Amino acid sequence: MPPRIPCRAHRAACATPAVRCRIRLQRRSASTAASAPEIYDVVCVGGGPAGLSLLAGLKASPVTNGLKVALIDGQDLQKNRLQKDATLDSFSNRCSSLTPASMRNLQEIGVWRHANASRIQPYQEMQVWDGVSDARISFDWDTARSFGPRKPTQPTTIAYMIENVNTVSALLGRLEELGGVDMFASTKVDAIELGTDTEQLDLSSWPVLSLSNGKSLAARLLVGADGANSPVRTFAGIPSRGFDYSRHGVVATLKLSNSGWGGPDHKIAYQRFLPSGPIAMLPMPGNFATLVWSTTPERAAKLKSLSPADFSAMVNAGFRLSLTDLEYLHTLPSGQAEEIAWREKHTPVDERALPVRVTDVQSGSVASFPLRMRHADTYTGERVALVGDAAHTVHPLAGQGLNQGQGDAAALVRTISHAVQTGQDIGSTLALESYNAARYAENNAMMGVCDKLHRLYSVESGPIVGLRSLGLRAVDAMGPLKGFFMNRAAGGV
Amino acid sequence: MLARRASQAPLFASTSTSPSPIRFSSTTSSSAKEPPKSTVDPTEVSHFNALASSWWDPVGPSRLLHLMNPLRHTFISRCRNASPSASPASNLRYLDIGCGGGIFAESAARLAHTASVTAIDPTPEVLKIAEVHKRRDPMIAAPGKLTYINTSIEDLPQPKTPQEGYDIVSLFEVLEHVNAPGPFLEHIMPHVKPGGWLVLSTISRTWTSWLVTNVMAEDVLGIVPKGTHDWAKYVNESELRDWFYGKPGWGELKTMGVMYVPGLGWKEVTGSEGWGNYFFAVRRAE
Numbered sequence: 001m002p003p004r005i006p007c008r009a010h011r012a013a014c015a016t017p018a019v020r021c022r023i024r025l026q027r028r029s030a031s032t033a034a035s036a037p038e039i040y041d042v043v044c045v046g047g048g049p050a051g052l053s054l055l056a057g058l059k060a061s062p063v064t065n066g067l068k069v070a071l072i073d074g075q076d077l078q079k080n081r082l083q084k085d086a087t088l089d090s091f092s093n094r095c096s097s098l099t100p101a102s103m104r105n106l107q108e109i110g111v112w113r114h115a116n117a118s119r120i121q122p123y124q125e126m127q128v129w130d131g132v133s134d135a136r137i138s139f140d141w142d143t144a145r146s147f148g149p150r151k152p153t154q155p156t157t158i159a160y161m162i163e164n165v166n167t168v169s170a171l172l173g174r175l176e177e178l179g180g181v182d183m184f185a186s187t188k189v190d191a192i193e194l195g196t197d198t199e200q201l202d203l204s205s206w207p208v209l210s211l212s213n214g215k216s217l218a219a220r221l222l223v224g225a226d227g228a229n230s231p232v233r234t235f236a237g238i239p240s241r242g243f244d245y246s247r248h249g250v251v252a253t254l255k256l257s258n259s260g261w262g263g264p265d266h267k268i269a270y271q272r273f274l275p276s277g278p279i280a281m282l283p284m285p286g287n288f289a290t291l292v293w294s295t296t297p298e299r300a301a302k303l304k305s306l307s308p309a310d311f312s313a314m315v316n317a318g319f320r321l322s323l324t325d326l327e328y329l330h331t332l333p334s335g336q337a338e339e340i341a342w343r344e345k346h347t348p349v350d351e352r353a354l355p356v357r358v359t360d361v362q363s364g365s366v367a368s369f370p371l372r373m374r375h376a377d378t379y380t381g382e383r384v385a386l387v388g389d390a391a392h393t394v395h396p397l398a399g400q401g402l403n404q405g406q407g408d409a410a411a412l413v414r415t416i417s418h419a420v421q422t423g424q425d426i427g428s429t430l431a432l433e434s435y436n437a438a439r440y441a442e443n444n445a446m447m448g449v450c451d452k453l454h455r456l457y458s459v460e461s462g463p464i465v466g467l468r469s470l471g472l473r474a475v476d477a478m479g480p481l482k483g484f485f486m487n488r489a490a491g492g493v
Numbered sequence: 494m495l496a497r498r499a500s501q502a503p504l505f506a507s508t509s510t511s512p513s514p515i516r517f518s519s520t521t522s523s524s525a526k527e528p529p530k531s532t533v534d535p536t537e538v539s540h541f542n543a544l545a546s547s548w549w550d551p552v553g554p555s556r557l558l559h560l561m562n563p564l565r566h567t568f569i570s571r572c573r574n575a576s577p578s579a580s581p582a583s584n585l586r587y588l589d590i591g592c593g594g595g596i597f598a599e600s601a602a603r604l605a606h607t608a609s610v611t612a613i614d615p616t617p618e619v620l621k622i623a624e625v626h627k628r629r630d631p632m633i634a635a636p637g638k639l640t641y642i643n644t645s646i647e648d649l650p651q652p653k654t655p656q657e658g659y660d661i662v663s664l665f666e667v668l669e670h671v672n673a674p675g676p677f678l679e680h681i682m683p684h685v686k687p688g689g690w691l692v693l694s695t696i697s698r699t700w701t702s703w704l705v706t707n708v709m710a711e712d713v714l715g716i717v718p719k720g721t722h723d724w725a726k727y728v729n730e731s732e733l734r735d736w737f738y739g740k741p742g743w744g745e746l747k748t749m750g751v752m753y754v755p756g757l758g759w760k761e762v763t764g765s766e767g768w769g770n771y772f773f774a775v776r777r778a779e
Binding site: 039066200202420429 | 551559560562563566567599600601602603604605625628629630631634
């Protein structure tokens with residue numbers, strides 16, 4: 001949920017000289033501001049999972065809980081909370097696969113126990129295969145053994161499926177419990193300008209935010225947790241580079257015929273690489289699952305237009321039928337269900353290797369969003385740090401977007417904590433250097449892997465298909481190597 | 494008045510095996526009788542005047558000092574925590590000698606346990622920079638939190654009673670710029686409150702430090718401004734140690750050797766106090 005914060009000044013500034021010039025102009029215009037701004041140590045713009053996690057981390061630590069912090073979000077944060085009486089026969093279509101590393105951090109800062117546990121689904125196995133060659137790799141901690149017998153302390157959970165609304169509610173619950181955050185919800189940032197140099201104080205390096213409620217806040221450290229189109233990033237003059245994949249992600253909440261082949265205690269995630277993009281089904285509690293189908297914008301529009309019965313049939317077909325069949329099915333205006341029923345009779349499949357059948361789709365849960373890859377040139381500037389989507393937007397292929405944001409928040413808490421302990425100005429570029437160093441390379445590597453996987457599996461024929469299948473089968477046969485990949489995916493070491 | 498103090502004070506033969514002449518004076522009574530004379534070298538003052546404008550540039554000539562600063566607090570915390578009868582945990586008063594542009598003084602003033610910081614330096618230009626920079630942070634610009642005084646330690650009035658001394662007296666990267674370390678330290682010691690710490694950092698006078706600070710850092714890599722270091726002025730950790738062993742009422746000596754590793758920053762290297770940059774602390778008995 002990107003907070004929508006219209007920012008009247010500074011759009012489209014890329015070259016550094018232009019930015020310098022712009023900042024000087026702002027300094028002059030800010031000097032006309034009537035009242036002195038209120039001084040804050042940390043002002044976080046954006047109340048999404050990354051921003052909230054940062055604030056919870058700061059307030060949960062005795063080193064940093066004395067900092068004066070504020071949160072600004074254009075939306076009413078209470079509206080984004082999970083209903084207290086929410087039942088287990090309906091799930092949000094916006095879910096994330098939280099890695100054990102992210103989960104541990106949320107545990108450490110006291111957030112996890114505020115989550116609605118009955119709505120979280122851990123999964124223990126992952127089945128991934130190539131839609132062209134059918135080469136397959138399965139991930140579970142039993143086959144991914146290290147050298148030697150598996151220790152009982154080793155984890156069995158690959159990741160936790162959780163609705164984003166559940167994560168956000170848990171974070172808000174923890175922040176309420178901790179207190180000490182000045183919350184400006186349903187409040188827009190009208191402008192961000194540099195402060196002024198007066199007799200007593202020189203705030204000319206401090207970002208000063210003018211809010212729609214008339215308040216003005218000066219930030220020792222301004223955190224941009226304000227989404228892919230981050231106004232904070234624009235203010236800081238940090239360019240963000242990348243491209244659109246010309247793919248859309250279709251999401252939906254699916255109802256299945258049962259709780260899956262492994263039963264309720266051994267849940268399995270499935271992903272089939274199709275040349276148009278991967279189709280993934282991730283387990284939710286009970287007989288539910290969540291769909292993420294990356295495909296062309298045209299096919300996404302078609303899928304969204306289908307009746308629940310036809311849509312469900314198309315998801316079943318997406319995991320079962322040939323590429324030729326799928327291509328034809330996307331051209332039909334309607335009636336996919338009957339067509340698929342007939343075609344499936346002539347396509348022999350091993351049902352045990354496939355997700356159980358989709359029987360229905362939750363009404364109103366089918367949605368799509370364009371897939372983008374964006375990476376800011378740096379995560380820090382003077383008195384500015386970027387976290388989450390403001391810093392990077394990733395292909396959702398490995399489900400790493402939310403985890404990267406959580407990793408950013410945890411790393412920024414560590415950086416701020418060290419700066420406080422050693423008396424550094426937490427907004428200085430020197431103090432922030434360690435945050436950029438800790439996160440930039442790691443995020444860049446993860447984004448590179450996701451991007452390359454996307455490109456690798458976009459190829460429909462030729463030697464690449466053979467090679468990638470060979471690679472997949474080879475990794476599948478090598479337990480320790482697979483364990484390494486699983487550890488990486490789980491956010492471990 | 495800024496005469497080379499070393500020529501006046503008798504040279505003291507050290508027991509260390511250091512290869513170069515020792516300027517280290519250990520006269521205790523004579524310096525007290527003499528009128529206060531500055532141990533500051535005028536050529537050092539003009540050198541730091543020239544560096545003043547770039548003091549707070551994070552990628553400027555003082556970058557290595559900025560990067561070292563967090564370690565100073567790590568070392569001070571370590572000293573204070575190791576002490577069985579620890580000095581008070583809060584409301585600490587700091588005296589920072591040779592504060593320069595205020596890198597350490599500002600950071601000490603920001604700590605939660607700090608009541609106030611007095612920071613002195615004989616170089617007027619860097620103090621102007623320090624004052625200007627202080628106004629950029631409301632936390633330390635508050636009256637009484639951080640006070641800069643343009644003076645040498647000899648001209649700073651001594652506390653009327655020992656209890657009016659400072660909890661932490663710091664002397665970072667200063668000793669290697671001083672002509673007569675012994676008398677200089679004698680002037681400083683009365684400012685330390687009983688139970689308080691004198692904490693300093695400097696560089697050993699060895700062939701490695703000569704190679705690293707004078708040849709590599711200044712001439713080859715250019716990461717430290719040329720003329721910053723005069724190797725003959727360096728003081729070895731063993732010399733400091735021996736000197737303080739002879740001072741009644743001072744003890745609990747602590748050292749930490751550190752090394753700058755390009756790409757990684759300053760790292761603690763056990764044993765490197767013998768041949769490179771090191772921290773040194775000594776506590777005044779309660």
